[in-house]
Amino acid sequence: MMKHTDSIEMLIAKFQSLGGVGKKTAMRYAYKVVDMAQSEVDAFCHALQEVKQKVRYCEICGTFAESQKCEICSKRESDIICVVAYPKDVLSIEKGGCYQGLYHVLHGTISPLDGRGPNDLRIKPLLARLADCREVIVATNPDVEGEATALYLARIIKPLGVQVSRIAQGVSMGSDLEYVDDLTLSKALENRQSL
Amino acid sequence: MMKHTDSIEMLIAKFQSLGGVGKKTAMRYAYKVVDMAQSEVDAFCHALQEVKQKVRYCEICGTFAESQKCEICSKRESDIICVVAYPKDVLSIEKGGCYQGLYHVLHGTISPLDGRGPNDLRIKPLLARLADCREVIVATNPDVEGEATALYLARIIKPLGVQVSRIAQGVSMGSDLEYVDDLTLSKALENRQSL
Numbered sequence: 001m002m003k004h005t006d007s008i009e010m011l012i013a014k015f016q017s018l019g020g021v022g023k024k025t026a027m028r029y030a031y032k033v034v035d036m037a038q039s040e041v042d043a044f045c046h047a048l049q050e051v052k053q054k055v056r057y058c059e060i061c062g063t064f065a066e067s068q069k070c071e072i073c074s075k076r077e078s079d080i081i082c083v084v085a086y087p088k089d090v091l092s093i094e095k096g097g098c099y100q101g102l103y104h105v106l107h108g109t110i111s112p113l114d115g116r117g118p119n120d121l122r123i124k125p126l127l128a129r130l131a132d133c134r135e136v137i138v139a140t141n142p143d144v145e146g147e148a149t150a151l152y153l154a155r156i157i158k159p160l161g162v163q164v165s166r167i168a169q170g171v172s173m174g175s176d177l178e179y180v181d182d183l184t185l186s187k188a189l190e191n192r193q194s195l
Numbered sequence: 196m197m198k199h200t201d202s203i204e205m206l207i208a209k210f211q212s213l214g215g216v217g218k219k220t221a222m223r224y225a226y227k228v229v230d231m232a233q234s235e236v237d238a239f240c241h242a243l244q245e246v247k248q249k250v251r252y253c254e255i256c257g258t259f260a261e262s263q264k265c266e267i268c269s270k271r272e273s274d275i276i277c278v279v280a281y282p283k284d285v286l287s288i289e290k291g292g293c294y295q296g297l298y299h300v301l302h303g304t305i306s307p308l309d310g311r312g313p314n315d316l317r318i319k320p321l322l323a324r325l326a327d328c329r330e331v332i333v334a335t336n337p338d339v340e341g342e343a344t345a346l347y348l349a350r351i352i353k354p355l356g357v358q359v360s361r362i363a364q365g366v367s368m369g370s371d372l373e374y375v376d377d378l379t380l381s382k383a384l385e386n387r388q389s390l
Contacts, residue, residue, distance in 0.1 A: 004286065005261045007245040014242045017235075018224045029213045031283060033243060034250050034259065040212075041247040045240035047209045048228060050202040052236040055229050064229065066200045088226060091199065 008034070060129070062105035062122050063087040078102050079134040083126065083153065085109050085141065093139065101137075104129065109145035110152055118152055127156070135163040142169050203229070255324070257300035257317050258282040273297050274329040278321065278348065280304050280336065288334065296332075299324065304340035305347055313347060322351070330358040337364050 004012065008030050015026035033041065057063065058070035064087045065071070072090075080101035084090055090103045106121040130136070138153055140146030154164040170188035171180050180188075199207065203225050210221035228236065252258065253265035259282045260266070267285075275296035279285055285298045301316040325331070333348055335341035349359040365383035366375050375383075 003289075005250055005259055007242070007249045007261065008259065011242040011246045014239045017239075018227050020220075020223065025215075027283065028215065030246060032213050033246050036247065038247055041243050044209045044212075045243055047202070047206040048236050048240055051206045051225060051228050052231065052233055054202045055200055064200055064203065066202065086226075088222065094198075 004030075057087070057105070057107075060125075061090075061103045062107060062125070063090045063103060072103060076100065076102060079132055080137065081126070081129060081133050081135075082137045082139050084139050085146065085149070089139065106140075106149065109140055109149040111145045111148075121149075123153070123156075126153075127160075130157065130160055130162050133162055135165060137165050137167065139167045142167075199225075252282070252300070252302075255320075256285075256298045257302060257320070258285045258298060267298060271295065271297060274327055275332065276321070276324065276328050276330075277332045277334050279334050280341065280344070284334065301335075301344065304335055304344040306340045306343075316344075318348070318351075321348075322355075325352065325355055325357050328357055330360060332360050332362065334362045337362075 003009070004027075011030045011033060012023065012026040015021050015029045016023065021029075033044075036044075054066045055064055056066075058065040058073055059068050060073040061070060063070050063072070072094075078101040081104050082093065082099060082101055083104045083106060084093070085106055085108060087105050090105060093099050093103075104122070104126045106123065106126075108116055108121050110116060110118055110121070126136075136153065136157055138150040140149045150166050154166075157164050168191065169184070170191055171177065171184060177185070198204070199222075206225045206228060207218065207221040210216050210224045211218065216224075228239075231239075249261045250259055251261075253260040253268055254263050255268040256265060258265050258267070260268075267289075273296040276299050277288065277294060277296055278299045278301060279288070280301055280303060282300050282302075285300060288294050288298075299317070299321045301318065301321075303311055303316050305311060305313060305316070321331075331348065331352055333345040335344045345361050349361075352359050363386065364379070365386055366372065366379060372380070
């Protein structure tokens, strides 16, 4: 039986290491590389190396940056810090365009099952930033780990005299009540707001 | 609004150029690269370059090879040639393990809508191989382009005194008649075989 050549097999493994890439998908990518021009492959390698060499995490908030401080930490002034789990979450919130405060990236959430406790997250750097801070908004995902992280942060930050809030939980805009899950609906009723 | 850094944006574009990769997926791959060790990124680039430099198409059959002739063309002797559209199809048939003949890869199918005619496929090299050939099995996909290609090949190869056959079309093994589409079922009845 004929198999892939060794070099294709190696590249397939590399694509699979990107995470969430199955064998068939990795094969498709590798076949595409065979058909690429040498210049395209060079450009691909250059892009990989550029990201590795230039992109780091902001020393203050922990999101992606190409220098010591990210764009937001260098330019914005605010006494509100929005805490998120991963750098991509900063981009999601920025896309909305309605938040003008600062960020803090934890690089994970508290997850005892995965052996990740508070000391594995960027919580100490957050506490060090609270001197001039009026409010911390916890914008972790509304799942078990995200909720646990929010409760933990509230417990250690509130005693420092800083307000801690959580992004609202309820029905999504444009959704249909018929298809909203029970837990979301009960949260939406519980957190109802007067008009 | 904060955006991706330039180098991340560039890498996202590269991943998207692999085909069938959306923006979100490409972003996920790029974030993964940020977290890779330098050695992993080097290994990834090396794998890309190795494939580009080592993998070529077999001069005889047109499938993937790391030298002038692929493994199958160098080792197997047979008077049967199985014609497929793409190199990956060779691997699919080899995986089955029941075919011991040679292959010929067309690198496409006849598709007037995409402006691809017989002269854009590796048909001349196929005709040049037919001197010692007893049978050509056309194993292109059972769709419009695959059928058109099979009919075209039959029309030009049969006059040369070589038998031309087509892979059987019918119900898949393990399928349920209730869910088989009409066209497949009518093909299965039309091509019924005596027991």
